Amino acid sequence: MFQAPRGTEDIRPEDQTTWRHIEKTITSFCRRYCFRRIDTPVFEDTRLFVRTVGEATDIVQKEMYTFKDRGGSEFTLRPEGTAPVCRAYIEHGMQNLPQPVKLYYFATIYRYERPQAGRYREHHQFGAEAIGDGDPALDAEVIDMAWGLFKALGLAKLTLQLNSIGCKQCRPAYLAKLVEYYQSRTSSLCEDCKTRATRNPLRLLDCKNAGCQAAAEDSPRSFDYLCPECHEHFERLKKYLGIMGIPFALNHRLVRGLDYYTKTVFEIQPEESGGQATLGGGGRYDDLIEELGGRPTPAVGFATGLERIVQNMKKQNLAPARTEGVDIFIAPIGDEDKLAALKLLADLRQKGFSVMLASGEKSLKAQMRQANAFSARQVVIIGEEELKAASVLLKDMARGGQGAVSMSELSSVLSARLKTEVKS
Numbered sequence: 001m002f003q004a005p006r007g008t009e010d011i012r013p014e015d016q017t018t019w020r021h022i023e024k025t026i027t028s029f030c031r032r033y034c035f036r037r038i039d040t041p042v043f044e045d046t047r048l049f050v051r052t053v054g055e056a057t058d059i060v061q062k063e064m065y066t067f068k069d070r071g072g073s074e075f076t077l078r079p080e081g082t083a084p085v086c087r088a089y090i091e092h093g094m095q096n097l098p099q100p101v102k103l104y105y106f107a108t109i110y111r112y113e114r115p116q117a118g119r120y121r122e123h124h125q126f127g128a129e130a131i132g133d134g135d136p137a138l139d140a141e142v143i144d145m146a147w148g149l150f151k152a153l154g155l156a157k158l159t160l161q162l163n164s165i166g167c168k169q170c171r172p173a174y175l176a177k178l179v180e181y182y183q184s185r186t187s188s189l190c191e192d193c194k195t196r197a198t199r200n201p202l203r204l205l206d207c208k209n210a211g212c213q214a215a216a217e218d219s220p221r222s223f224d225y226l227c228p229e230c231h232e233h234f235e236r237l238k239k240y241l242g243i244m245g246i247p248f249a250l251n252h253r254l255v256r257g258l259d260y261y262t263k264t265v266f267e268i269q270p271e272e273s274g275g276q277a278t279l280g281g282g283g284r285y286d287d288l289i290e291e292l293g294g295r296p297t298p299a300v301g302f303a304t305g306l307e308r309i310v311q312n313m314k315k316q317n318l319a320p321a322r323t324e325g326v327d328i329f330i331a332p333i334g335d336e337d338k339l340a341a342l343k344l345l346a347d348l349r350q351k352g353f354s355v356m357l358a359s360g361e362k363s364l365k366a367q368m369r370q371a372n373a374f375s376a377r378q379v380v381i382i383g384e385e386e387l388k389a390a391s392v393l394l395k396d397m398a399r400g401g402q403g404a405v406s407m408s409e410l411s412s413v414l415s416a417r418l419k420t421e422v423k424s
């Protein structure tokens, strides 16, 4: 028997109401915050991700789905959405549009991770990128959108963690301090961190290993080593968040798993935090577009995993009520009534109703059992007698009772009972 590949999931019909509700809420936020939708391909040139996400990151080292196509070109299923959007920004000359260019996407993301609750090999992301403006007010706006979105979905007990990891100018001095700090502590580090200490020292700070966490707690803090420009940016951002009423906690260990960030980094965590619990995260990436061959262009963005939103909404009993069951079920009594039933089926659907026709050649009793099994709200019974009188027998399954209704009045009666707006 085939099964969905490990780390992937089907989104079954019973969960679609929740997914659509989340997408609708997000789309409404994007409209209000003036973000426009962009869709990029599922796969891109591998080098796009190696260059931006970073050669020493877990994503590039261990998690990419990379393949050669039949023409010999090397591609990778997107392991994140920011680099493809920046590639599109440059490719389509969006630097010539009024800045900032604000783009959002819904995209499937592929990472070969160890699957566990909330961590998949294919997941769905909503992401938003504001490109072409370095103002900390834009960082605040992106954070405000992320925060407001989770609130609008009803999610409670969230924390916003904030850090600034500086820029090309100030980070080297900070990294030197960090490496020096860790030199006397290598014995307490895990094997991975021993190599990180030379290859990617920032990542020492967010290792989940207990010994590494203890060492990270007292480590030098990046926001104490910012150059005047980064310092000013961070101070203003904190002030703006304060004015906007968004509570945040400074976390000097927050460094994110992608190398392109500069200055601001943030994450939104639910109450029970942990690696695979983070609801969303993002930050500024002022060098990424230039790295890809574009003009120097500051930018800021964030992304959230839709599976994690669904999971948290279920945990907090916030999943919207599902509307299940069929509105109208048509039951023709005899074989010859089926023609009239098919005509009525088409007519009601054309008017906007949700309608199902009994299948097969069943007795009326069996058809009623089928209607019940599909939780039909209204059943239209069509028989010889009724057809002669240009009427049908309408059975109200929700409230009980049945009676003859003329064909000409049927749609208005159904519309009143089902509160469906009828198209003329």
Ligand code: HAM
Residues within 6 Å of the ligand: 079, 080, 081, 082, 111, 113, 118, 119, 120, 121, 122, 123, 125, 127, 128, 129, 257, 258, 278, 279, 280, 281, 282, 283, 300, 301, 302, 303, 304, 305, 306, 307, 308
């Ligand atoms: P990220 O933190 O790697 O950032 O992913 C964003 C969100 O996607 C996470 O906070 C989490 O909710 C979800 N997520 C990540 N990996 C998985 C997984 N394996 N299974 C389920 N959900 C997952 C980025 O990807 C950046 N591109 C965000 C960004 C946009 N930064 C600036 N702009």
